[in-house]
Structures are given as C-alpha cells and as structure tokens.
Amino acid sequence: MLLQPYKGFFDGKGLGDTKKIFKERRNKMKKLKKRTRSMGIAFLFAFWLWPALGLAMDNGECLDCHNDEGLTREQGRGSLFVDAAQFHDSAHHGQGIMCIDCHADIAELNYDNDVPHAKNLAPVACSSCHEAEQDAFANSVHTQISSKGITMTCYACHDYHYATPLAAASVGQRDNNFCAKCHNPYQSHDWLPKKEEHFAFVECTVCHVPEVQRHIHLKFFDLVTNQFYKGEDILAILGLGSDQFMPMIDTDNDGTISRPEFEILELMLRQKNVHAIFHAELVAEMAPVAHQVMRGGAERNCEKCHTAESPYFEAVSIVLTKEDGGVDHHQVDRGVLKSYSLSHFYLYAGTRVKLLDMIGILLIGGAGCGVLGHLAIRIVTLRGRRQKKEKS
Amino acid sequence: MSKKLIYIHPAPVRVWHWIQAAGIVLLVLTGFQIRYAEMVGIMALKNAITLHNYVGFVVIANYFLWLIYYLGTGKIKIYFPDLRTFVPDAFRQAKYYGFGIFKGDPNPHVMTPDNKFNALQQKAYLGLMFLLLPAQMISGVFLWRVKGYADYVHYLGGIKIIDTIHVILFFFFAAFLIAHCYLATLGHTPLAHLKAMFTGYEEEH
Numbered sequence: 353m354l355l356q357p358y359k360g361f362f363d364g365k366g367l368g369d370t371k372k373i374f375k376e377r378r379n380k381m382k383k384l385k386k387r388t389r390s391m392g393i394a395f396l397f398a399f400w401l402w403p404a405l406g407l408a409m410d411n412g413e414c415l416d417c418h419n420d421e422g423l424t425r426e427q428g429r430g431s432l433f434v435d436a437a438q439f440h441d442s443a444h445h446g447q448g449i450m451c452i453d454c455h456a457d458i459a460e461l462n463y464d465n466d467v468p469h470a471k472n473l474a475p476v477a478c479s480s481c482h483e484a485e486q487d488a489f490a491n492s493v494h495t496q497i498s499s500k501g502i503t504m505t506c507y508a509c510h511d512y513h514y515a516t517p518l519a520a521a522s523v524g525q526r527d528n529n530f531c532a533k534c535h536n537p538y539q540s541h542d543w544l545p546k547k548e549e550h551f552a553f554v555e556c557t558v559c560h561v562p563e564v565q566r567h568i569h570l571k572f573f574d575l576v577t578n579q580f581y582k583g584e585d586i587l588a589i590l591g592l593g594s595d596q597f598m599p600m601i602d603t604d605n606d607g608t609i610s611r612p613e614f615e616i617l618e619l620m621l622r623q624k625n626v627h628a629i630f631h632a633e634l635v636a637e638m639a640p641v642a643h644q645v646m647r648g649g650a651e652r653n654c655e656k657c658h659t660a661e662s663p664y665f666e667a668v669s670i671v672l673t674k675e676d677g678g679v680d681h682h683q684v685d686r687g688v689l690k691s692y693s694l695s696h697f698y699l700y701a702g703t704r705v706k707l708l709d710m711i712g713i714l715l716i717g718g719a720g721c722g723v724l725g726h727l728a729i730r731i732v733t734l735r736g737r738r739q740k741k742e743k744s
Numbered sequence: 745m746s747k748k749l750i751y752i753h754p755a756p757v758r759v760w761h762w763i764q765a766a767g768i769v770l771l772v773l774t775g776f777q778i779r780y781a782e783m784v785g786i787m788a789l790k791n792a793i794t795l796h797n798y799v800g801f802v803v804i805a806n807y808f809l810w811l812i813y814y815l816g817t818g819k820i821k822i823y824f825p826d827l828r829t830f831v832p833d834a835f836r837q838a839k840y841y842g843f844g845i846f847k848g849d850p851n852p853h854v855m856t857p858d859n860k861f862n863a864l865q866q867k868a869y870l871g872l873m874f875l876l877l878p879a880q881m882i883s884g885v886f887l888w889r890v891k892g893y894a895d896y897v898h899y900l901g902g903i904k905i906i907d908t909i910h911v912i913l914f915f916f917f918a919a920f921l922i923a924h925c926y927l928a929t930l931g932h933t934p935l936a937h938l939k940a941m942f943t944g945y946e947e948e949h
C-alpha cells in the first residue's frame with residue numbers, strides 16, 4: 353500500500369524513492385529489535401549508572417571523533433558522522449541533553465582501545481525521557497503493525513540527532529518530515545475535494561488523532577521570497593524583545609490581541625516595510641497524544657471545520673520563535689479569521705465576512721421588495737386598466 | 745385585434761437561455777448551502793460543493809455558446825444601446841415601468857428580431873453578459889483551484905478578496921433572478937414572454 357515513489361508535495365521537493373527508504377528503514381529496525389533483546393540487561397545496568405559517570409564526558413569528547421565525516425565502522429556500513437553544528441541547533445542540545453544522556457550505556461571512554469567504548473552500543477531508548485509520547489505511540493496504529501513484523505521506532509519520524517523544536521513548524525514542515533515519508537495522501541482521501549488545499553492547510557494529525565487539541569497558527573509569510581519570517585526576525589524588525597511583544601501590542605492588557613490591536617500590528621509592520629501576509633493553518637497542539645494515530649475514526653465531517661462556529665478555530669495564536677529556541681504563542685481574537693487582515697485564508701462557511709452578508713440582505717431584500725411593491729400596484733390598478741380596455 | 749407572430753428568440757438562444765436559467769438557479773441554491781452550511785439544509789456541504797463545481801463549468805461552457813452564437817451571427821449588436829437615443833429611451837422605458845404600465849399605456853419599446861431589447865434591458869444584459877458573468881466565472885475558477893492558481897490568487901490579494909467578488913456577484917445574481925423572473929411576467933399577458941422563450945415566437949399587437 354501507499355509506499356510508492358511519488359513526487360514530493362507542498363514545496364515541490366522530491367521525496368525520492370520512498371519504497372526503498374522504507375525498506376531500508378524496516379531492515380534496520382528489525383536488526384535493532386534483535387539487538388535490543390541481547391543488550392537489554394547490559395543496557396539497564398548502564399542506564400542506572402550514567403548520572404555519576406556522565407559528568408566525566410562532555411559532547412566535545414565524542415565529537416572529537418564523531419564530527420569527522422570519514423569515520424566509519426570496522427564492519428558494516430553507515431556513517432558514524434555527527435554534524436556538530438546541526439546537533440547544536442537541535443531541541444535536545446537546546447535543553448542541555450548530552451550525547452551520553454541518550455547513549456547511556458557508554459559509561460566511560462577508554463582510550464587504550466581502538467574504539468574507546470563498546471563497538472556495539474544499545475539502541476537509544478527515547479522512552480526513558482519521553483514516557484508520555486511512548487505511551488500514546490503504543491496505542492497507535494503504528495505500534496499495532498508490529499504484529500505484521502514491522503517495528504517502528506520514534507526515529508522513523510523524528511531525527512534523533514537533529515530533532516528541531518516543532519511547536520512553530522508549519523504544516524508542510526511537519527507532514528513532509530513525518531507522515532509523507534511513508535504515506536502518499538493523494539492515493540487515498542478520494543472523498544476529500546481540494547486535497548492540495550487541505551494537505552497544505554491542515555496537519556494530518558488534526559484529522560487522524562481524534563483526541564488532539566486543534567488550533568489555528570498565524571505565521572508571517574513573505575510572498576516575494578516565498579518564505580516564512582522567523583519569529584526572532586519579526587521581533588528584531590519591530591525592535592522588540594520577546595517579552596516586550598505582548599505589552600506593546602496588547603494595549604488593553606487582557607492577554608488577547610483584539611482585532612483593533614491586530615490591525616495596529618499590521619500597520620507597524622507595514623511602516624517597517626515588511627510586506628508579509630498572515631499565513632493561517634490548522635495544526636494539532638504539541639502534546640504526546642498527537643502520536644495516537646488510529647486506524648479509522650479520522651475526521652471526515654466537512655461541517656466540523658466548514659462552519660461559522662467551528663470548535664477548531666476557538667484558539668488562534670501568533671507563534672513566534674525566540675532567539676533561545678523557545679516558542680511563544682500569543683493569543684488572538686478569533687474574529688480576525690473573519691476579517692480582511694487574513695485575506696489569504698478562507699474556509700467556505702467557516703470564516704465568512706459579516707459585512708458581505710449585510711450587502712446580500714440588502715440586494716436580495718431590495719429586489720424582493722421592489723417586485724412585491726410593483727406587483728401590489730399592478731393588482732390595485734387592475735380595475736382601472738380593465739375599464740380602459742373595455743372603453744377602447 | 746390582429747395577432748401577428750414574430751420569431752424573436754432563435755433556437756440556439758432558447759437552448760442557451762434555459763441552460764443558463766437552470767444553471768444559475770442551481771448555482772444560487774448550492775451557493776447558499778456552501779456559504780451558510782450551518783443554516784441551510786438543502787444538501788450536504790460536500791455534495792453542494794461538487795454540484796456547484798460541475799454546474800459552474802456547464803454555465804461557463806454555455807456562456808461560450810451564447811458568445812459564439814451572437815458574435816458569429818453579428819446579432820451581438822442588439823445588446824448595444826444606441827448611444828444617441830439611449831438616455832431619452834431609457835427614461836421613457838423607466839417611466840413606463842414605474843407609471844405607464846399601471847395605467848395600461850402601451851410599451852414604448854416595440855420588439856423586432858433586430859431590436860428585441862428595450863434600452864434598460866440592453867444596458868442590464870450588456871453589463872451582465874460582458875462584465876458580471878465573466879467576473880463570476882473567473883473568480884469561480886480561481887476558487888475551484890486555490891492552490892493551482894496560487895500565484896494569481898496572491899496577486900489579486902488573496903482568496904478572501906476573490907471570494908468577496910464571487911459572493912457579492914452571487915447576491916447580485918440572486919437578486920437579479922427575482923427581478924428578472926418578475927419582469928418576464930410584464931408582457932401583454934403574464935405568461936407571454938415566458939411562452940416566447942420556449943416557442944421562439946412573440947405575439948405582436
């Protein structure tokens with residue numbers, strides 16, 4: 353099923369031969385599964401020891417060898433290269449997670465040997481820190497497929513060394529990097545019209561994980577360069593620190609950017625010559641439950657989203673990434689969805705502009721009244737016309 | 745009373761017209777369903793969207809039937825008011841509809857195959873067929889493939905701007921439909937014009 357090569361979507365970047373990638377991954381996963389059993393006990397022991405010994409080794413030591421692109425295994429394939437710069441930008445490094453926090457079975461580096469640590473290390477257990485994600489994932493279709501002999505690890509979706517913070521990621525970045533590695537959504541979803549629009553504006557998990565909280569993200573998008581502005585760039589342009597943003601914009605201090613306040617923000621950006629549009633998209637809240645992708649039961653009710661009071665649009669927020677890698681969500685009055693501030697986002701029935709409805713009532717009502725009035729006079733004057741006709 | 749029949753609506757025009765009429769009625773109905781999904785219960789949103797798209801393309805194809813017929817036969821000139829007499833003609837016609845018709849005055853405009861519209865009709869139909877209907881068709885096509893035409897959509901200011909054009913015109917067509925059907929009953933008998941649109945022949949008095 354599904355695992356056929358196809359052209360990449362969203363940004364036109366090809367995804368390559370997904371079938372092959374998937375096969376490779378699967379073989380690798382199978383091997384890892386076997387290894388887990390034999391290494392299990394040693395692994396547990398080492399894990400228990402790591403806090404005491406960990407302090408002795410910093411990332412630099414590991415990277416002395418592993419930041420070398422030429423480093424390979426004695427046997428077997430696969431690079432052992434870890435890109436220090438990219439690791440530096442990762443969510444884990446940002447949170448102070450070290451190499452040995454994950455490769456927890458390395459108790460010490462013994463430079464007397466060729467390889468200063470065991471040649472075969474235990475697979476990393478993401479669940480040691482991400483228990484909630486593991487639990488949610490265990491309930492998902494992607495764990496259930498283990499009965500078919502397919503084991504999916506966390507890093508079937510996530511990059512293990514270079515996982516970046518996801519909270520500010522756009523729909524394209526999330527789905528392209530995750531689900532689209534294995535699924536071509538265009539081969540299913542025949543019931544869904546406008547697939548391209550839906551997959552560009554709605555994250556897969558919004559429909560596929562019933563329990564997840566949904567909300568609308570607003571990001572700054574430059575139509576000329578076709579790129580998102582980074583939150584920190586917007587802040588720099590406005591000359592604001594991340595903690596000054598809300599006090600500056602939310603002038604009535606109610607914690608929500610109201611429509612007039614939103615318009616002032618637009619004006620400020622225009623004064624700084626930023627011709628960004630607000631790009632809105634429907635995403636799942638960043639929470640462990642997002643991993644509970646189920647077979648069946650996905651959202652297919654159009655009216656859930658395409659209705660004026662859709663519960664999915666209750667929370668609207670501007671997402672701003674910060675210098676330190678963190679992400680701020682600033683709440684916005686959902687009314688902006690129905691305004692021309694967001695002229696690049698419109699759901700049939702969902703975010704309609706009230707003013708237009710008034711124009712409609714006037715036009716149709718006007719025609720109706722005109723016709724009825726004319727008809728009434730015609731009926732009243734009927735006798736007069738009859739008499740005139742008889743006379744002639 | 746002498747009754748002479750004149751052939752006023754050639755077959756292609758009649759065919760075009762009834763496709764147009766059925767098309768617009770369906771588009772208006774599904775349009776209400778799409779825009780007011782939670783208030784209108786004619787059909788499911790999904791079916792409304794599908795139907796709206798198909799009928800939209802029928803109406804577009806039908807538009808070209810009309811255009812080719814009228815351009816091909818050169819009859820298109822009946823849609824263009826005579827600028828020298830337009831103002832007094834229109835005034836006379838308006839006076840008739842607003843006043844004379846109640847007294848039983850004769851219609852100041854006499855229909856002939858070469859000049860079947862009165863000045864007001866010419867102006868209305870001209871704007872309708874060369875401006876409003878094309879604008880509605882183009883904005884509709886953009887809404888049909890928002891991503892496919894993303895460049896144009898962005899250039900024009902975004903999907904909501906396109907939608908605004910489409911919706912205002914939609915209201916206009918809905919209002920037009922009411923007025924148009926009513927005006928069609930203002931022949932020498934209430935059903936005369938309507939009959940003519942089927943048979944092609946209008947009675948002359």
Ligand code: HEM
Binds near residue numbers: 761937938
């Ligand atoms: C919004 C959709 C409609 C449009 C755009 C439209 C447009 C027109 C146009 C341009 C003409 C002149 C035809 C010609 O070239 O000879 C016409 C005539 C006519 N239409 Fe429609 N029409 C619509 C809907 C309807 C409907 C629903 C009815 C039926 C109830 C109707 C009844 C008539 C009649 C009786 C005439 C001949 C009388 C006249 O010329 O005013 N129309 N229409």
